Amino acid sequence: MNSMNHYPFKMDADLSFYREDELFLGNTQIRLLKQVLKDGSILASAKNLKMSYQHAWHILDKLNQLSPLPVVIRQKGGRDGGGCVVSNYGLKLIRTFEAKEIAMKEFLANNSADFDSCFF
Amino acid sequence: MNSMNHYPFKMDADLSFYREDELFLGNTQIRLLKQVLKDGSILASAKNLKMSYQHAWHILDKLNQLSPLPVVIRQKGGRDGGGCVVSNYGLKLIRTFEAKEIAMKEFLANNSADFDSCFF
Numbered sequence: 001m002n003s004m005n006h007y008p009f010k011m012d013a014d015l016s017f018y019r020e021d022e023l024f025l026g027n028t029q030i031r032l033l034k035q036v037l038k039d040g041s042i043l044a045s046a047k048n049l050k051m052s053y054q055h056a057w058h059i060l061d062k063l064n065q066l067s068p069l070p071v072v073i074r075q076k077g078g079r080d081g082g083g084c085v086v087s088n089y090g091l092k093l094i095r096t097f098e099a100k101e102i103a104m105k106e107f108l109a110n111n112s113a114d115f116d117s118c119f120f
Numbered sequence: 121m122n123s124m125n126h127y128p129f130k131m132d133a134d135l136s137f138y139r140e141d142e143l144f145l146g147n148t149q150i151r152l153l154k155q156v157l158k159d160g161s162i163l164a165s166a167k168n169l170k171m172s173y174q175h176a177w178h179i180l181d182k183l184n185q186l187s188p189l190p191v192v193i194r195q196k197g198g199r200d201g202g203g204c205v206v207s208n209y210g211l212k213l214i215r216t217f218e219a220k221e222i223a224m225k226e227f228l229a230n231n232s233a234d235f236d237s238c239f240f
Contacts (some may be wrong), residue, residue, distance in 0.1 A: 008188055013133035107227050
């Protein structure tokens with residue numbers, strides 16, 4: 001018997017950062033940024049995440065537009081239509097988002113205590 | 121100058137309740153339950169929320185299947201193919217969800233403090 005069985009419900013949520021009421025960072029953006037960090041290229045990242053190059057490009061372009069500092073820096077030319085680098089500010093955003101997400105999920109787990117009965 | 125302008129980012133999230141790793145309650149379910157509470161009919165609620173009757177019926181059926189107690193009680197026959205009543209347990213679910221959502225949003229607002237600079 002797992003003590004988790006006492007909890008018939010589990011809370012979860014997807015975190016997003018908004019800037020002036022526009023979606024700035026969510027799971028899609030974070031997943032793409034982390035892939036660009038690995039691949040150094042929008043084309044390769046789009047392929048690895050099975051999204052179109054246009055869609056990936058649009059997401060990163062919007063991020064840069066909404067951001068007070070550049071999040072990714074695109075380098076023109078070369079193979080794959082030029083590389084793409086995540087800025088130090090972009091790294092900070094990824095780390096901040098992930099830390100906030102962990103804190104939120106901890107909060108939700110701690111606040112499930114009153115579900116500790118089948119019918120709460 | 122609004123002091124909110126100091127916060128370039130705002131965190132938000134959509135809460136969901138899961139039961140045995142299946143989505144149980146989210147915004148869609150809560151919106152529909154609250155409409156049924158008002159209308160007393162799946163057909164009227166589906167119309168008011170501009171969703172198909174089939175979709176609304178499916179959402180409520182799934183809710184009842186996953187729940188340890190009935191969430192809605194469908195009454196056969198009569199106008200509109202029979203009425204639909206939200207059970208006391210359903211009311212408790214709505215209130216619990218909304219209270220948890222408020223607590224989560226407060227937590228997120230309180231944890232935006234370190235965004236209190238343009239570049240945090």
